[in-house]
Amino acid sequence: MIGDLAGFVASTYLRGVDFVLLPTTLLAQVDSSIGGKVGVDLPQGKNLVGSFYQPRFVYADLTVLKTLSWQQVKGGLAEVVKYGMIKDAEFFGWVEKNLERIKALDLEAIDFAVRRSVEIKAKVVEADERELKGKRQILNFGHTIGHAVEASSGYRSYTHGEAVALGMIGAAIIAERMGYFPSPMVGRLKGLLEALGLPTCIEGVDEEKIRDALQLDKKVRKDRLHFVLPRKIGEVFLTAEVPPNLIRETLKDLKK
Incomplete structure (x- = not known):
């Protein structure tokens, strides 16, 4: 959140200043x-x-992760799982096999x-930096329902990563029911998320509010x-x- 805010300020102040x-x-x-x-x-x-505005550089110090709560860590792991889902089945399998090392924050x-x-993300972004070709949009896997869950709960009930986990399960259920994604794979995704302590069903958020929030999503085009x-x-x-009735059914299933 701080990085997004700082980047936005940098992109607008004096019509753009450098930031790291x-x-x-x-x-x-x-x-x-x-x-x-x-x-x-x-x-x-x-x-x-x-806006779209690139930093001069990014410096990630992995040792600071030891200072985080597990809730913060597992939120990031939801995005790690996402990358395996969208681009690298081998990486997804590696996460499954190395759960204990990951949870222990083995360096x-x-x-x-x-x-x-x-x-994975850099390669996708390089192909479509400003999301004009449709290629970058695969990074939104899990974010359609996920963002709606966050917004409808006032950004209080779930962290971003937890909401993305719920969104990935929702997308997997939709894909399964449309005949695209095998049921055993839904179970495999759900099992990995649960093993990381991430939620796979929605609690404490009104379903109607989630549906309303979905209509305000940036990914709505021509009412679709x-x-x-x-x-x-x-x-x-x-x-x-995706038929609207299937979205409603999926949200009901996620509430179970």
Whole structure:
């Protein structure tokens, strides 16, 4: 959040001044400090005011992660899982096999997780920095429902990473019911998220408020909500063909 705010101020002050990022959370190190998206949230939704503005450099000190609470760490791990889901099945499998080392913040394991996550995101961003070609939008996997959960709860009930975990499960359920994503793979994703202590069902947030928040999502085009859905672990695609009734059913299932 601090990096996004600082970047947004830097992008607008004097029509742009240099800035650097020193991310001190796992989520910032693997995700928000990479790619040049800066902005601020509004009560109506996430990142509704912002711009694209790259820092001069990013310096990530992994030793500071030892100072974080587990809730902050696991929020970043949700984004790590996301990278495996969208681009690298082998990396997803590595996370599954190295859970205990990751949860213990073993420096070698965390170093690999951060480096591989940054590599994946940087490659996607290089191909579509300003999200004009549709290629960068795969990074939004889990963020459609995730952002709506955050906004509808007033940004109090779930951290960003926890909300993204819920959004990934929601997208996986939708993909399964549309015939794109095998049921065993939904279970595999759910199992990994639960093993990391991340939520896989929504509690304490009104379903109707989530639906209302979805309509304010930046990914709504011509009254159609765009989702990033998985075909398999390591491959996702963008679609605007998700039936509204399926979205409602999925939200009900996530509340169970």
